[in-house]
Amino acid sequence: MTELKDLEITYDKPNWCPGCGDFGVWVSLKNAIVQLGLNPWEVVLVSGIGCSSKLPYWVKTYGFNGLHGRPMPVAEGIKLANHGLTVIVIGGDGDQYGEGGNHLLHAARRNIDLTVIVHNNQVYGLTTGQFSPTTDIGEKNKANPNPIMEAPVNPIEFALAAGATYVARGFAGDHKQETELITAGIKHKGFAMIDIMQPCVTFNHKNTFSWFYERVYTLEQEGHDIKDKIKAFQRAEEWPLRRPLSEGEKEKVATGIFYQEDRPTWEDVTPQLGSTPLVKHTIDNRDITLLLEELM
Amino acid sequence: MTDIQWLIGGEAGYGIMTTGVMMSKVFTRLGLSVFDYVEYPSLIRGGHNAYYVRASDEEIYSQRRGVDILVALNRETIDKHKSELSQNAAVIFDPTLVKVDPQELFSTILQVSVPLLELANQVGADRLMINTVSVGSSLALLYSDFSVLEKIMQDVFNKKGEEVVLLNINTSKAGFDFVQKNFQNKFFVHIEKQKQKNLLIGGAEAVALGAIRAGVGFAAMYPMTPINGIMTTLVAQASKYNFVIKEPEDEIAGINMAIGASYAGVRSLAATSGGGFSLMVESLGLAAQTEVPLVLVEGMRPGPATGMPTWTEQGDLRFVLHAAQGDFPRIIIAPGDLLECFTYTLHAFNLAEKYQLPVIILVDKYNMEGHSSIAIEEFKIQDSRFKIERGKILSDEEAGVQTDYKRYVFVEDGISPRSLPGQKGGIALSGSDEHDERGLYDEEAENRKKMVDKRFKKLEMCLPEIPGPQMYGLEDAPLTIVSFGSTKLPILEAMKWLAKENIFINFVQVAYLNPLIPDQFNSAIKNAKKTLVIENNHQGQFQGLLREHTGFVSDDHLRKYDGRPFYPEEIVEKVKAMLSS
Incomplete structure (x- = not known):
C-alpha cells in the first residue's frame, strides 16, 4: 500500500509563491497516486520548464525534468520503452500550448496512454508575467502595457479536435474535484489531458481564485454526457472567449470531464509491445547472419 | 583486367x-x-x-x-x-x-x-x-x-x-x-x-544492421535524405528483433523520444540530416546534461538551409562538434567505408551507455546512399567480435535494497550508476537544470564546477577505447593524405591507381573526431614528408580541427563543395602535382 508519506521527499520542499495553485495540483496528484495504489517507483513524472514543471522535484517518484515544451516526446519514449510504467506529463500553458503545442497535437492523435496535467495560469510567471497562449483577450499588465488582442488557445477544443480520449478541466480551488479528475485521468487507458486553472497569485491579477469561484460550474451538475463529443465542443466553446466581453456579460467556466472515449492506444497498435515491455527483452546475441546472407 | x-x-x-x-x-x-x-x-x-x-x-x-x-x-x-x-x-x-x-x-x-x-x-x-x-x-x-x-x-x-x-x-x-x-x-x-564472396550493402543499411546487432530497442526518425535508408531497413526488421521504430512529428520529438526511451533503459537511436539536427540541437545538450546515453546519426548534405538535399558534402563537422549551448562532452565518429558504417555503429552504442553521453555518427549522402560489395566474412568477423557492454546500470537486486540512491553521485571515474524507472530503490530525479548528486537543481559554484568536471571526466575515461587514426599504405611514403569520413573511398581508389604507376603514397584516416587525441595523430603522421588534407567542404573544417588540437600544419589541401564526391582522378592529379613541385 502506498501512503502519502511514501511520496514525500525529505531533502527539499516546494519553492512556489505562497498561495500558488501549484500547491493544490501537487497535493491532488499525490492523493491520486495513493488512491490508485500505484508504486512510487513505477510512476514517472515528466516535465518541461516553468514554475509548474518543478513539481517532479518534490514527489518521490521517478522524475525527468527536460526542456521547455518538450516533456511530451520524452514521456512517449519512456512509455514505449516500458509500457508497464505510469507516465504523467506535468507542464504549464507555455510548455504545452506554446512551445510544445505540436507535441500535444500528435500525442493526442496517437492516443498514447499518458496523463497530461497542464497547470494553466494564463501567464508566464517564471519570466515575470509575459502573456501566455491562454491569456484572456484584452488583458494588459506591467509587462504588457498594451492590451493583447490575440484570441487565446482553447485547450479543451484543441485536445478534442486532436483526438484526445479523456479531456477535462479542473480548478485549483477545488481539490476534491481536482483529485478525482487526475485519478480518473491516470486510470483512463489512453491519452488524458487535464487542463487545470491554477491562478498565478503574483503575476495574474485578473484570473484570480475569486474570479474563478464566481464563474466555475461543474459539468456533472449540468448532466453533461461525457460520450457526446459535439456537446463537449459546445461546452468548451463557452470559455475562453475569442472576443472582448460585452457589457454586463459574465463568463461561465465549465469544469469536470468534457469527453471520454475508448480507442486503441499507441501501445495497443504497436505489435512489439505485448506482455513484455521493450526494456525487458534481452538484446545480447541478436543473430544477423540471415540479414547478411540476404545481401549476397 | x-x-x-x-x-x-x-x-x-x-x-x-x-x-x-x-x-x-x-x-x-x-x-x-x-x-x-x-x-x-x-x-x-x-x-x-x-x-x-x-x-x-x-x-x-x-x-x-x-x-x-x-x-x-x-x-x-x-x-x-x-x-x-x-x-x-x-x-x-x-x-x-x-x-x-x-x-x-x-x-x-x-x-x-x-x-x-x-x-x-x-x-x-x-x-x-x-x-x-x-x-x-x-x-x-x-x-x-x-x-x-x-x-x-x-x-x-x-x-x-x-x-x-x-x-x-x-x-x-x-x-x-x-x-x-x-x-x-x-x-x-x-x-x-x-x-x-561479397555481399552488396548500402551505407544506410550498414548503419541499420549495426544498430540492430547492437541491440537497438527504440528508434525515432523523421524522414530526411540521406538517412531514409536507415528507417526503411529498421522498419522491416522491427518485429523480428523486437524493437520499436516510430516516425515522430518532427526532429525535436524524435530526439526527445529517443532520450525518453533510453532513460527508461532501452538502447535508442535518432537519425537525421543537418536541417533536422539543427532542430535537435537543444536536446543534444539535454542528453548530455541528464547523462542519458544517446546514439545519433547525422547524414551530411550541402547546406545551409535546404541547400542541395540529395547531394553530398562534409560541411557539418564543426556543427556537430559545437552544437548546443554550454560546454559538455560528446563523442563524434565518422565512418569512411560501408563496413565502418556497421562497426562504428556497434561501437557507438557501447560508448553511449558506458559513458552515459551522446555519440554522434557523422556520415553523408555519399556513403549513406552508395552501395559497396564487401566480403561477407568481414561482417561476420566484426559481428562475432562484438559484445554488448551496457555500462553501469543498477541490477534489480541492487536497486531493490538501496534507500538513498543518488543518480549523479560523485565517483572517481565520473560515471554514476544509472537506475531505470521501475527499480524500487532507484527513485531519482533527472534534470536539465544544473543539479546536485540527487538531481536537484543546485546553482552553488562549488557544485557546478564539480558537476562539469564529472561530466568531462567521462570523456577522459573513454580515451583508452578510442582507436587512433588508421594508416593505409607504407609507413615510408613521399606524400601522406589526411582525411576523414567518406572521402576515404576515392582516396583508396586513387592510391591503388598511383601504386600501378609506382607511386606509393599513404593515407591517414581520422575516424574518431572527438575526442581527438593529439598523441595518436602526431604519431600517425610523424614520418610524413609532404602532407595533403582532403575534405568535402569550403572552409577546411577538418584541417582547422587538426591544427587546433595537434598544431598540425599541412602542406596543401584539396577541397570540394559542389555537391559531388571526390573522384579518384582529381586526387591522382593533385598528388602528382604536389610530388612534381
Missing part, C-alpha cells in the same frame, strides 16, 4: 534507383567488386536521375570518370552524359523513345538499339518496366548466361508473389535475348564469373 562503369539515366519515376541496385547485384553475383553512386534531384517525378555502377575483377573503392555502358531511357541522358563515354562504350536506347543521330556519337561507340518498349509490351509489361528490359540487355553485352539475373529476380521479388517474379524474369529475359541475338560479342568487355 575488367573495369567497367555502367550508367542508367532517365526521368525520376522510371525505377532508375531499383535498376541501379539490381545491376550492382548482378555484378556482385558474378563475383566482381562493385561500387555504385547515384545522382538525382529532390523530386518524385521528372528531373534527371543518373545511377552509376562500377564493377571490376580487382577490388575497387569508388566510382570513377568515364562510362562504358550507357543506358539512356530518355534523350536528356544522351545529352548530359555523351561526353563521359569511353572510346569503345556501348549506348543502349530504344530508337522509338530516344532519337539518336548516327553521326553524333563517335564511330567507335557501339550503338545498341533495342526496342525496349516493344519488348516490354510483348511480355505484358508496361512502359514503366523498360528499365527491367534494359538490365537484361546490359547483361547480354557482358555475359552469356541469363540464369544469374533470373535468380536475382526470384530473390528480390519473391515476397511479391510468383506473378511478379515471372513478369520480371520475362521482361528482363526479353532484353537479354534481343541483345544476345543481335549484338553478341560486339562489346569489348566480357565478364568471367568469379566465385562470389
Whole structure:
C-alpha cells in the first residue's frame, strides 16, 4: 500500500509563491497516486520548464525534468520503452500550448496512454508575467502595457479536435474535484489531458481564485454526457472567449470531464509491445547472419 | 583486367534507383567488386536521375570518370552524359523513345538499339518496366548466361508473389535475348564469373544492421535524405528483433523520444540530416546534461538551409562538434567505408551507455546512399567480435535494497550508476537544470564546477577505447593524405591507381573526431614528408580541427563543395602535382 508519506521527499520542499495553485495540483496528484495504489517507483513524472514543471522535484517518484515544451516526446519514449510504467506529463500553458503545442497535437492523435496535467495560469510567471497562449483577450499588465488582442488557445477544443480520449478541466480551488479528475485521468487507458486553472497569485491579477469561484460550474451538475463529443465542443466553446466581453456579460467556466472515449492506444497498435515491455527483452546475441546472407 | 562503369539515366519515376541496385547485384553475383553512386534531384517525378555502377575483377573503392555502358531511357541522358563515354562504350536506347543521330556519337561507340518498349509490351509489361528490359540487355553485352539475373529476380521479388517474379524474369529475359541475338560479342568487355564472396550493402543499411546487432530497442526518425535508408531497413526488421521504430512529428520529438526511451533503459537511436539536427540541437545538450546515453546519426548534405538535399558534402563537422549551448562532452565518429558504417555503429552504442553521453555518427549522402560489395566474412568477423557492454546500470537486486540512491553521485571515474524507472530503490530525479548528486537543481559554484568536471571526466575515461587514426599504405611514403569520413573511398581508389604507376603514397584516416587525441595523430603522421588534407567542404573544417588540437600544419589541401564526391582522378592529379613541385 502506498501512503502519502511514501511520496514525500525529505531533502527539499516546494519553492512556489505562497498561495500558488501549484500547491493544490501537487497535493491532488499525490492523493491520486495513493488512491490508485500505484508504486512510487513505477510512476514517472515528466516535465518541461516553468514554475509548474518543478513539481517532479518534490514527489518521490521517478522524475525527468527536460526542456521547455518538450516533456511530451520524452514521456512517449519512456512509455514505449516500458509500457508497464505510469507516465504523467506535468507542464504549464507555455510548455504545452506554446512551445510544445505540436507535441500535444500528435500525442493526442496517437492516443498514447499518458496523463497530461497542464497547470494553466494564463501567464508566464517564471519570466515575470509575459502573456501566455491562454491569456484572456484584452488583458494588459506591467509587462504588457498594451492590451493583447490575440484570441487565446482553447485547450479543451484543441485536445478534442486532436483526438484526445479523456479531456477535462479542473480548478485549483477545488481539490476534491481536482483529485478525482487526475485519478480518473491516470486510470483512463489512453491519452488524458487535464487542463487545470491554477491562478498565478503574483503575476495574474485578473484570473484570480475569486474570479474563478464566481464563474466555475461543474459539468456533472449540468448532466453533461461525457460520450457526446459535439456537446463537449459546445461546452468548451463557452470559455475562453475569442472576443472582448460585452457589457454586463459574465463568463461561465465549465469544469469536470468534457469527453471520454475508448480507442486503441499507441501501445495497443504497436505489435512489439505485448506482455513484455521493450526494456525487458534481452538484446545480447541478436543473430544477423540471415540479414547478411540476404545481401549476397 | 575488367573495369567497367555502367550508367542508367532517365526521368525520376522510371525505377532508375531499383535498376541501379539490381545491376550492382548482378555484378556482385558474378563475383566482381562493385561500387555504385547515384545522382538525382529532390523530386518524385521528372528531373534527371543518373545511377552509376562500377564493377571490376580487382577490388575497387569508388566510382570513377568515364562510362562504358550507357543506358539512356530518355534523350536528356544522351545529352548530359555523351561526353563521359569511353572510346569503345556501348549506348543502349530504344530508337522509338530516344532519337539518336548516327553521326553524333563517335564511330567507335557501339550503338545498341533495342526496342525496349516493344519488348516490354510483348511480355505484358508496361512502359514503366523498360528499365527491367534494359538490365537484361546490359547483361547480354557482358555475359552469356541469363540464369544469374533470373535468380536475382526470384530473390528480390519473391515476397511479391510468383506473378511478379515471372513478369520480371520475362521482361528482363526479353532484353537479354534481343541483345544476345543481335549484338553478341560486339562489346569489348566480357565478364568471367568469379566465385562470389561479397555481399552488396548500402551505407544506410550498414548503419541499420549495426544498430540492430547492437541491440537497438527504440528508434525515432523523421524522414530526411540521406538517412531514409536507415528507417526503411529498421522498419522491416522491427518485429523480428523486437524493437520499436516510430516516425515522430518532427526532429525535436524524435530526439526527445529517443532520450525518453533510453532513460527508461532501452538502447535508442535518432537519425537525421543537418536541417533536422539543427532542430535537435537543444536536446543534444539535454542528453548530455541528464547523462542519458544517446546514439545519433547525422547524414551530411550541402547546406545551409535546404541547400542541395540529395547531394553530398562534409560541411557539418564543426556543427556537430559545437552544437548546443554550454560546454559538455560528446563523442563524434565518422565512418569512411560501408563496413565502418556497421562497426562504428556497434561501437557507438557501447560508448553511449558506458559513458552515459551522446555519440554522434557523422556520415553523408555519399556513403549513406552508395552501395559497396564487401566480403561477407568481414561482417561476420566484426559481428562475432562484438559484445554488448551496457555500462553501469543498477541490477534489480541492487536497486531493490538501496534507500538513498543518488543518480549523479560523485565517483572517481565520473560515471554514476544509472537506475531505470521501475527499480524500487532507484527513485531519482533527472534534470536539465544544473543539479546536485540527487538531481536537484543546485546553482552553488562549488557544485557546478564539480558537476562539469564529472561530466568531462567521462570523456577522459573513454580515451583508452578510442582507436587512433588508421594508416593505409607504407609507413615510408613521399606524400601522406589526411582525411576523414567518406572521402576515404576515392582516396583508396586513387592510391591503388598511383601504386600501378609506382607511386606509393599513404593515407591517414581520422575516424574518431572527438575526442581527438593529439598523441595518436602526431604519431600517425610523424614520418610524413609532404602532407595533403582532403575534405568535402569550403572552409577546411577538418584541417582547422587538426591544427587546433595537434598544431598540425599541412602542406596543401584539396577541397570540394559542389555537391559531388571526390573522384579518384582529381586526387591522382593533385598528388602528382604536389610530388612534381
